[in-house]
Amino acid sequence: MSPAVQIDDLSFAHPGSDLPALERISLLVPPGESIALLGPSGAGKTTLLALLDGRLRGWQGRTSVLGASLDPDRPPLRARRPDTGFVFQEFALVERSTVLRNVLNGRLGRMSPLRALMGSPTSHDLETALAALADCGIADLAERRVDSLSGGQRQRVAIARCLAQEPRLILADEPVSSLDPARAAEILTLLTGAARARGATAMFSSHQPDLARRFAQRIVGISGGRIVFDVPTSDLSEEATANLYRDTERMPGVGLRAVS
Amino acid sequence: MRFRGFGGFAASTLVAGAILWSFMTTDVEFSRLLSAGPRIAEFLGRMFPPDPTVMREIMKGGAETLRIAILGSLGAVVLSAPLGILASETMVSPPLYRTVRTLLAFIRAIPLILVAMLMVGAVGLGPLPGIIAVAFHATGMLAKFYAEAIDGVSRAPIAALESAGAGPLARLRHAIWPQMAPVIARDTIFRFELNLRESLILGIVGAGGIGFYIQTYVRSFQYDKAASVTLAVIVMVVAIEAINVALRRRFA
Ligand SMILES: Nc1ncnc2c1ncn2[C@@H]1O[C@H](COP(=O)(O)OP(=O)(O)OP(=O)(O)O)[C@@H](O)[C@H]1O
Ligand SMILES: [Mg+2]
Numbered sequence: 001m002s003p004a005v006q007i008d009d010l011s012f013a014h015p016g017s018d019l020p021a022l023e024r025i026s027l028l029v030p031p032g033e034s035i036a037l038l039g040p041s042g043a044g045k046t047t048l049l050a051l052l053d054g055r056l057r058g059w060q061g062r063t064s065v066l067g068a069s070l071d072p073d074r075p076p077l078r079a080r081r082p083d084t085g086f087v088f089q090e091f092a093l094v095e096r097s098t099v100l101r102n103v104l105n106g107r108l109g110r111m112s113p114l115r116a117l118m119g120s121p122t123s124h125d126l127e128t129a130l131a132a133l134a135d136c137g138i139a140d141l142a143e144r145r146v147d148s149l150s151g152g153q154r155q156r157v158a159i160a161r162c163l164a165q166e167p168r169l170i171l172a173d174e175p176v177s178s179l180d181p182a183r184a185a186e187i188l189t190l191l192t193g194a195a196r197a198r199g200a201t202a203m204f205s206s207h208q209p210d211l212a213r214r215f216a217q218r219i220v221g222i223s224g225g226r227i228v229f230d231v232p233t234s235d236l237s238e239e240a241t242a243n244l245y246r247d248t249e250r251m252p253g254v255g256l257r258a259v260s
Numbered sequence: 261m262r263f264r265g266f267g268g269f270a271a272s273t274l275v276a277g278a279i280l281w282s283f284m285t286t287d288v289e290f291s292r293l294l295s296a297g298p299r300i301a302e303f304l305g306r307m308f309p310p311d312p313t314v315m316r317e318i319m320k321g322g323a324e325t326l327r328i329a330i331l332g333s334l335g336a337v338v339l340s341a342p343l344g345i346l347a348s349e350t351m352v353s354p355p356l357y358r359t360v361r362t363l364l365a366f367i368r369a370i371p372l373i374l375v376a377m378l379m380v381g382a383v384g385l386g387p388l389p390g391i392i393a394v395a396f397h398a399t400g401m402l403a404k405f406y407a408e409a410i411d412g413v414s415r416a417p418i419a420a421l422e423s424a425g426a427g428p429l430a431r432l433r434h435a436i437w438p439q440m441a442p443v444i445a446r447d448t449i450f451r452f453e454l455n456l457r458e459s460l461i462l463g464i465v466g467a468g469g470i471g472f473y474i475q476t477y478v479r480s481f482q483y484d485k486a487a488s489v490t491l492a493v494i495v496m497v498v499a500i501e502a503i504n505v506a507l508r509r510r511f512a
Binding site for chain 2: 053054055075078079080081082084085086088090091092093094095096097101105106107108109110113116117119161165
């Protein structure tokens with residue numbers, strides 16, 4: 001089976017920025033693994049995940065996702081996109097639509113174009129969406145409008161939308177940043193559990209090393225756009241994590257760079 | 261400071277020159293200007309008391325004005341939907357939306373009454389030229405509003421749907437439209453109110469509606485009847501304004 005993610009010597013700078021956000025990254029993720037990205041603010045976690053989702057153009061290097069290589073010049077084929085699911089750091093929900101509508105939006109790429117346009121899901125689409133809602137513990141919110149929800153509830157909707165998509169690779173950008181510690185553990189159990197149950201690969205970024213340790217088999221530390229460590233969870237030392245955040249401590253403000 | 265002083269001097273000279281020029285080049289003679297006051301007073305006197313027997317004409321003309329406004333607005337909505345998309349930065353390429361926006365600016369620049377006169381020339385008297393004129397004129401503003409509604413939409417959910425594999429139409433329907441709909445509703449009602457108000461006078465150039473009766477009665481020296489119709493128009497404008505204020509409160 002092809003690796004879930006294969007990155008060779010990847011570099012990228014955001015348009016209009018002279019500092020690279022990612023610098024000479026290489027990474028191999030076998031299918032089914034759950035992997036955590038740790039790193040200080042501005043390290044490049046969101047950038048890396050967005051790139052794997054096929055949303056960034058103009059990078060250098062070679063990258064393939066679920067066996068198909070990404071093209072730095074054009075977005076991935078639409079047919080491939082449902083296989084990669086994304087949980088956005090800022091949720092990216094349609095505020096004025098209901099929770100159920102938002103979760104069904106995750107199914108749009110799997111519906112026929114006509115059904116997608118009409119917004120008429122098949123019974124299978126509906127069951128999948130309702131199951132995702134139930135898994136995320138928000139079945140009772142189905143008919144609520146998103147603009148009436150709390151931050152934690154929105155986060156669950158964002159995760160439910162991703163699960164309803166039935167992706168083979170789940171990319172989650174700080175999926176538990178808005179939750180209290182107990183809820184955070186619950187959601188990560190859910191996310192990594194759902195991934196394992198369907199043999200999907202899960203890659204999530206986090207600012208909480210203890211949660212990364214608990215829920216990932218492997219931890220990648222990023223700082224200043226570079227990978228500073230890439231180890232099985234059991235090998236991760238307290239010292240390595242501490243260094244990851246210490247490196248940038250003396251440089252507050254925009255454009256944080258590691259001093260390594 | 262010196263520049264500002266010079267600018268101020270140039271501006272006042274220009275304004276004074278323009279006023280003098282206007283007096284010189286029209287037939288505004290001082291004697292006529294003096295007699296205008298009494299003549300207007302006399303004219304107003306002949307409007308009193310307003311003749312209440314024209315109620316039937318007022319109802320008929322008012323209903324026709326309402327129909328012109330409704331159908332004209334409908335036409336504007338139908339035209340503005342595609343033109344709004346074509347004028348939106350987020351839906352089409354810069355050369356296209358710039359061209360369409362320029363076109364809309366030109367449309368807005370042509371006064372409604374002028375469009376109505378041209379349409380009367382093209383399709384004859386009656387409400388039809390009024391409807392066409394309102395639809396055309398209102399599109400200049402409404403399509404621009406629609407484009408702004410599209411561009412004011414938050415991008416993140418659109419990107420999320422694209423990431424999930426939704427096509428452009430599905431994104432329009434499920435990420436853009438829900439954000440846009442309330443803005444579109446508000447703008448459309450606002451434009452309808454303007455259309456209603458502006459179509460009250462279309463009849464003066466023969467494009468149908470209540471204005472037709474004002475023109476007819478003035479031309480035939482029935483000033484008391486003209487007065488009744490004018491009062492009816494004022495009542496309608498105030499009523500529209502009141503409804504508008506209520507609606508604005510609803511959308512605030
Ligand atoms: N759209 C953009 N345009 C220009 N620069 C950007 C853009 N997005 C991010 N950057 C820059 O790229 C670098 C990496 O940002 P990124 O968002 O990937 O960090 P992150 O690790 O996700 O941080 P956080 O933990 O705060 O979410 C930062 O220096 C940031 O300023
Ligand atoms: Mg981020």
